Amino acid sequence: MKSTPLVVLGIGASHVAAAEFAMSGRRKLMVRKFAQVTHRADSVPEAGWFERTAHALAEVARASRTGGPARIAIPGHLTLTKLVRTHSVALPRRGQVIEFEAAQAIPHPLADVVWEHQLVEDDGCTLELRFTAVRREAMERICQAVSDAGYRVSGALAPLDPLERALQWNYPEVTGPVLVADIGARTTTVAIIGPGGAQVRSLPVAGNTITMAIAADFQLDFAQADLLKLQSLSAERVEARMKRPAVRRAVDHFTAQLQVEITRSVTNHLRQAGTKPPAVLYLTGGGSLVAGLPEALAEKFQLRVERYDPLRKVEISPCARDAGVTAFTHRLAPLVGLARSAITDRVGATGLLPPVIRKEQAFRRRQPYWLGAAALLAWALLPPIRHYRQLAQATAAQTSAIQVQLQPLQEAANRNARHLAEIQATRDKIAVVRRLVEAKSNWTAFLADLEERLGEIEDGWLDELTLAPARPASPEWLLMLSGRLLDARNPGAKASPASRERARQLLGRLAGSPYVAAVTNERFENSQPGLLRFDFTLVVNPRHPL
Secondary structure (H helix, E strand, O other), X not given: OOOOOEEEEEEOOOEEEEEEEEEOOOOOEEEEEEEEEEOOOOOOOOOOHHHHHHHHHHHHHHHHOOOEEEEEEOOHHXXXXXXXXXXXXXXXXXXXXXXXXXXXXXXXXHHHEEEEEEEEEEOOOEEEEEEEEEEHHHHHHHHHHHHHOOEXXXXXXXXXXXXXXXXXXXXXXXXXXXXXXXXXXXXXXXXXEEOOEEEEEEEOOOHXXXXXXXXXXXXXXXXXXXXXXXXXXXXXXXXXXXXXXXXXXXXXXXXXHHHHHHHHHHHHHHHHHOOOOOOEEEEEOHHHHOXXXXXXXXHHHOOEEEEOOOOOOEEEOHHHHHOOHHHHHHHOHHHHHHHHHHHHOOOOOOOOOOHHHHHHHHHHHHHHHHHHHHHHHHHHHHHHHHHHHHHHHHHHHHHHHHHHHHHHHHHHHHHHXXXXXXXXXXXXXXXXXXXXXXXXXXXXXHHHHHHHHHHHHOOEEEEEEEEEEOOOOOOOEEEEEEEEXXXXXXXXXXXXXXXXXXXXXXXXXXXXXXXXXXXXXXXXXXXXXXXXXXXXXEEEOOOOOO
């Protein structure tokens, strides 16, 4: 049976490694693909590290030909681990206590970090918690770089978890407490793993400690000092061997510092846990390759010191062997631990992932349920859909039969509609003729009415009468009248006010005519002796058109 491939990514301070694992037919873990890319070190911790890591991720994706879901090991220099002891409380209140202790232990606002906790011990009186936190911005940039390289982050583990999982897989016979020191470029992760759990401490003493000592001794920049360190420790060049004593001093200083820090870590653990001291120290990481380091630590601690073998219980495929996986065993412990966590954990470790990644994972986990619900809904709708489809087909057949029966009636209705339209057109023509006839008779009546109203005023006559539309294409018509009134009492003088009063009476009488809607534009002139000239406009009443 072919197992699902497990893709894991180990991200360090100066390297990126990618591996694809699978379970073999003998239920053993097998590394099928492997690739590693090393990028240059830098004395400034964050100077271009994310950019170099992103570039290295893209290279290992191409070299290993891996992709899809992947778990990542977070580098130690980005993580913060704190061990906290507090009073034990009941489970309903424990969440509030954990969040409060996290806010006290983590030196950043909780909104600015992604964090998780692990219960180390609960004896009913004391609650021991281990908090691990990473800056949210750093995790978002790492996840974005992983995504850009063609992977999808499915889980993220702090340094302790992969070391513990890998030890349980490769050394199942180990029962007592053991020390594991993962010596990287920037930090050394010291884990004390035993039956009662695991403790971890991140030390600032690492491979870069040797580089910085060499740079200070020879007045070199960091990159040159790092190259000299590698050449001297491997004795690749004569010039480097000439400077080997100085490099050896830097290595001895590093070893002494590491001894002090490991001693402090073990002492604190024994004082707090009250267990027996570790019986063996396993060294891993790039810094563990320093010549003479195991012997120096064994002499100092009086215990067995070994280089950790992460492939002790892991099979290697020919493809991975050709890729040089056996040459990088010092960097495989986190990868093996990540692969084992993917096998044993039913749900990915998401506590150290940014909220946006966790939401995406939750949505993907719910997708099968949504798809199943949609399939069930579609299946449940099939019988009613089939039923209503049959009803629709029967209704369509009945409609077609009725259409055949309605066709003669529809033709008759169309003929009736045409006849009605013709009748309406004839009626419209009749109405036009009727209006013309009425207008002809209205002129006679209007002129008779006008003559009568002039006669009531006496001594008046019309000189001009003109009919015109109020505006182009307007239904209103205007009648312009011009005439004169005789002032018989003052035949040799200008018209008197009495003549003007007679003219106004005439306007009032015309305004009362049924053929007039309004009187406008009145104008009077008395320049001729004995005569008063008048001009005005009548608005024709549309009810009695002319």
